[in-house]
Amino acid sequence: MSVMNTTKAQVNSIPIVVDELCQACQKCVAREVCRSKAILQIDRGEPPFIDPNRCYGCRACIPACPFGAIVLNGS
Numbered sequence: 001m002s003v004m005n006t007t008k009a010q011v012n013s014i015p016i017v018v019d020e021l022c023q024a025c026q027k028c029v030a031r032e033v034c035r036s037k038a039i040l041q042i043d044r045g046e047p048p049f050i051d052p053n054r055c056y057g058c059r060a061c062i063p064a065c066p067f068g069a070i071v072l073n074g075s
């Protein structure tokens with residue numbers, strides 16, 4: 001049970017990209033501030049996404065996106 005709780009807490013601290021708000025910038029500035037390279041963009045012109053296996057939950061990307069497209073998962 002405690003393992004489940006830990007997993008859920010970790011998931012909640014990982015932000016997500018809200019596709020509807022993301023402007024798919026030529027250069028994703030949120031991606032530039034991520035020191036663990038967890039923000040991946042397969043295609044320019046498409047919203048990036050956050051790899052939960054790389055993200056360590058520092059939240060630096062949240063204020064970095066000028067469009068508020070990155071939010072905490074579950075908030």
Ligand code: SF4
Pocket residue numbers: 017021022023024025027028029030031047048064065066067068069070
């Ligand atoms: S997450 Fe923000 S900075 Fe990155 S492409 Fe989307 S709108 Fe632009």
Ligand code: SF4
Pocket residue numbers: 014015033034035036037038039050054055056057058059060061062
């Ligand atoms: S929370 Fe930190 S590690 Fe995770 S994607 Fe954002 S900047 Fe990268």
